[in-house]
Amino acid sequence: MAGLYIHVPFCKSKCTYCDFCSYPSEIQKAELYFACLYKELKHRAQQLKGKVIKTIYFGGGTPSFVEPKYIYGALKQIYTCFNVSKEAEITLEVNPGTIDESKLKVYKNAGINRFSIGLQSANSETLRIVNRIHNVEDFKNAVTLLKGFNLSIDVMIGLPGETQEDVINSLELATSFSSVKHISLYALKAEEGTPMFTKYLNGELLSDDEVASIYEASCKYLSQKGFNRYEVSNFCKEGFHSRHNLNYWKRGEYLGVGVGASSFLDGKRFTNTESIDEYTKCLLSNKFAEVFIEEVNLEDAKGEYAMLALRTSFGINFNEYKKEFESDFLVDFSEPIKKNRAYLDISESTIKIKDEYLYVQNSILVDFINF
Numbered sequence: 001m002a003g004l005y006i007h008v009p010f011c012k013s014k015c016t017y018c019d020f021c022s023y024p025s026e027i028q029k030a031e032l033y034f035a036c037l038y039k040e041l042k043h044r045a046q047q048l049k050g051k052v053i054k055t056i057y058f059g060g061g062t063p064s065f066v067e068p069k070y071i072y073g074a075l076k077q078i079y080t081c082f083n084v085s086k087e088a089e090i091t092l093e094v095n096p097g098t099i100d101e102s103k104l105k106v107y108k109n110a111g112i113n114r115f116s117i118g119l120q121s122a123n124s125e126t127l128r129i130v131n132r133i134h135n136v137e138d139f140k141n142a143v144t145l146l147k148g149f150n151l152s153i154d155v156m157i158g159l160p161g162e163t164q165e166d167v168i169n170s171l172e173l174a175t176s177f178s179s180v181k182h183i184s185l186y187a188l189k190a191e192e193g194t195p196m197f198t199k200y201l202n203g204e205l206l207s208d209d210e211v212a213s214i215y216e217a218s219c220k221y222l223s224q225k226g227f228n229r230y231e232v233s234n235f236c237k238e239g240f241h242s243r244h245n246l247n248y249w250k251r252g253e254y255l256g257v258g259v260g261a262s263s264f265l266d267g268k269r270f271t272n273t274e275s276i277d278e279y280t281k282c283l284l285s286n287k288f289a290e291v292f293i294e295e296v297n298l299e300d301a302k303g304e305y306a307m308l309a310l311r312t313s314f315g316i317n318f319n320e321y322k323k324e325f326e327s328d329f330l331v332d333f334s335e336p337i338k339k340n341r342a343y344l345d346i347s348e349s350t351i352k353i354k355d356e357y358l359y360v361q362n363s364i365l366v367d368f369i370n371f
């Protein structure tokens with residue numbers, strides 16, 4: 001099995017915390033960009049020959065901002081060039097305020113069956129402050145329009161001025177719709193170079209301890225609503241995990257297409273340029289636009305495997321590890337296990353980070369990746 005990621009780098013405007021590969025003023029390049037993206041899909045298909053695509057994910061940027069014909073065209077190209085499972089999970093990221101009935105009709109025809117909607121906050125004033133283009137009414141309209149689909153909602157902790165009550169209100173709104181089966185709950189990261197970083201430097205953002213306490217209250221709230229945590233930032237109703245993300249955490253193979261997209265195939269990791277101009281120039285000259293390629297050796301592969309799987313509530317299954325690497329997890333990782341024993345749950349068949357330490361997992365994971 002393999003996953004397929006398509007990057008759509010266009011947004012209506014830039015949110016003040018965003019350092020993703022997204023360009024608010026380059027929508028006029030969409031026609032050329034997608035022509036090149038279809039070309040990349042066609043030429044990359046060789047690399048996935050014999051493999052079945054089980055998940056497809058359109059991320060960004062704002063995939064719902066571009067004309068829907070481009071999404072339709074990408075899927076048409078994917079069905080033509082790849083072996084796509086009939087049960088594939090096909091997700092499109094949506095920003096409220098950029099979707100309507102006519103777009104939805106095209107998405108449906110194209111085969112999209114899951115939508116990931118960026119709410120971030122149920123406080124319209126907060127949304128305005130961080131330059132989101134939507135308000136709470138837009139969110140409600142989007143969820144109502146997408147009723148009946150499998151929906152995932154993004155909510156953030158630590159947005160300027162927000163209290164614990166605000167975050168719980170956002171979760172209350174998100175979980176009040178029966179189509180919502182999945183919640184992604186992210187703590188704000190003030191990335192260097194963004195306007196949010198200035199706020200961070202001025203001491204205007206919540207402290208790590210304050211964010212951790214809101215996170216804990218949010219986990220409790222979501223659990224009461226029937227959303228179980230299966231990764232530090234991801235919660236779902238029984239059986240509604242993001243299959244696309246699970247593939248990443250299981251160290252499954254995936255192909256990323258478009259600017260800034262990363263791939264992991266046949267033991268190699270590679271990433272495309274973040275520049276739209278560079279990307280289109282390469283594809284027009286019949287070249288891929290990779291700026292980074294790395295062959296992963298066996299030791300690194302084991303470290304990655306442990307680090308990714310320990311992020312999830314499933315942890316590592318010893319048999320699966322043995323099947324993958326023909327060696328014993330408890331032997332390979334005896335040192336980090338000894339050092340972090342107090343934070344780990346170890347059974348006969350699995351090892352995982354104890355629930356109460358999942359939020360502060362990074363210091364534990366470092367020991368496993370550098371075992």
Ligand code: SF4
Pocket residue numbers: 010011012013014015018019020022060061062095
């Ligand atoms: S909508 Fe998403 S990708 Fe676009 S600017 Fe905002 S955070 Fe960044």
